[in-house]
Amino acid sequence: MSIIDELQSLQAEAAAAIADAADLAALDATRVAYLGKKGSLTAVLRGLGALSPEERPAVGKVSNEVRQALESALESRQADLAARALESRLTAEAVDVTLPGRRRAPGTSHLITRTVDEIVEIFAGLGYKVAEGPDVELDYYNFTALNTPPDHPARTPSDTFYVRDLTGEPTAVAGESDVLLRTQTSPVQVRTMENTKPPIYILSPGKVYRRDIADPSHLPQFTQIEGLVIDEGITFGDLKGTLEHVCRAIFGSDRRVRLRPHFFPFTEPSAEVDVSCGVCAGKGCRFCKGSGWIEILGCGMVDPNVFGYVGIDPERYSGFAFGMGAERIAALKYDIPDLRHFIESDMRFLRQF
Numbered sequence: 059m060s061i062i063d064e065l066q067s068l069q070a071e072a073a074a075a076i077a078d079a080a081d082l083a084a085l086d087a088t089r090v091a092y093l094g095k096k097g098s099l100t101a102v103l104r105g106l107g108a109l110s111p112e113e114r115p116a117v118g119k120v121s122n123e124v125r126q127a128l129e130s131a132l133e134s135r136q137a138d139l140a141a142r143a144l145e146s147r148l149t150a151e152a153v154d155v156t157l158p159g160r161r162r163a164p165g166t167s168h169l170i171t172r173t174v175d176e177i178v179e180i181f182a183g184l185g186y187k188v189a190e191g192p193d194v195e196l197d198y199y200n201f202t203a204l205n206t207p208p209d210h211p212a213r214t215p216s217d218t219f220y221v222r223d224l225t226g227e228p229t230a231v232a233g234e235s236d237v238l239l240r241t242q243t244s245p246v247q248v249r250t251m252e253n254t255k256p257p258i259y260i261l262s263p264g265k266v267y268r269r270d271i272a273d274p275s276h277l278p279q280f281t282q283i284e285g286l287v288i289d290e291g292i293t294f295g296d297l298k299g300t301l302e303h304v305c306r307a308i309f310g311s312d313r314r315v316r317l318r319p320h321f322f323p324f325t326e327p328s329a330e331v332d333v334s335c336g337v338c339a340g341k342g343c344r345f346c347k348g349s350g351w352i353e354i355l356g357c358g359m360v361d362p363n364v365f366g367y368v369g370i371d372p373e374r375y376s377g378f379a380f381g382m383g384a385e386r387i388a389a390l391k392y393d394i395p396d397l398r399h400f401i402e403s404d405m406r407f408l409r410q411f
């Protein structure tokens with residue numbers, strides 16, 4: 059076989075191998091096998107030196123043609139395979155934009171948070187500012203400065219969570235600490251009166267703690283919203299007018315409000331406030347136990363004794379205070395029969411609001 063025949067047979071063999079290469083790696087292996095340093099065509103070309111000078115031009119021309127033909131075949135097959143690889147990758151990684159998206163449930167405020175916000179908003183409209191204080195409180199602010207006598211039942215360890223006193227100060231209750239979890243947000247009112255000159259118009263929402271077993275109408279931790287007004291010439295009429303406005307803003311303009319005499323250490327005179335039952339419109343039903351009224355808050359005129367603790371002149375100033383439970387307000391507004399729902403984190407309940 060002449061060397062030219064050999065070259066042509068190599069070209070045919072290589073062209074078939076290039077056409078058969080299934081992917082870019084196989085194509086590269088084919089290139090190395092024919093055109094690489096140890097490739098078949100390279101080996102043939104090395105043998106050119108042994109040819110006679112007459113033979114060399116013809117063989118050289120054919121070998122160049124073969125090399126060029128193979129290089130061009132490799133190039134075209136490579137472009138072909140690269141395009142195919144890209145296409146299959148695009149197919150594999152394709153995003154189906156017609157698929158429905160994954161729905162994420164956005165977080166929302168707890169019903170109690172929203173109830174507090176709503177009530178704060180109503181009072182902000184009347185010019186009240188929000189005041190805050192510590193949850194862990196001194197006996198002095200929680201009881202003494204609020205005119206609560208030392209033997210008052212609320213001060214017993216069965217009603218109040220006492221915290222071990224780290225100050226080393228003498229305890230206010232025999233055998234007990236004078237540090238406690240506040241049972242009301244009224245300490246915030248005392249702290250405000252200590253630091254602020256009247257006029258004072260504040261609302262103090264916050265968590266309070268009592269040693270109650272959780273049941274449909276009690277929680278050991280709940281949210282209280284208290285208000286305090288101190289100014290010149292404040293009367294019981296101002297208190298009544300304010301609460302009537304607020305109750306209607308919370309429950310609706312068709313509601314009626316009544317005050318019943320009551321006793322609180324901090325206020326004198328004191329009253330409990332009822333709002334007309336929304337279920338029976340005041341006619342009497344099971345929800346209001348037949349009375350047509352539902353108790354929603356306690357209130358009264360600030361006892362002049364309290365002014366004595368905080369250095370406010372009772373001859374010049376008078377004021378009123380009131381307090382309500384956010385859980386109770388929300389339960390009445392949304393007909394929730396059991397306060398424990400608010401602290402159980404059951405999404406089936408929470409999603410209803």
Ligand SMILES: [Zn+2]
Nearest residue numbers: 335338343346
């Ligand atoms: Zn009723």
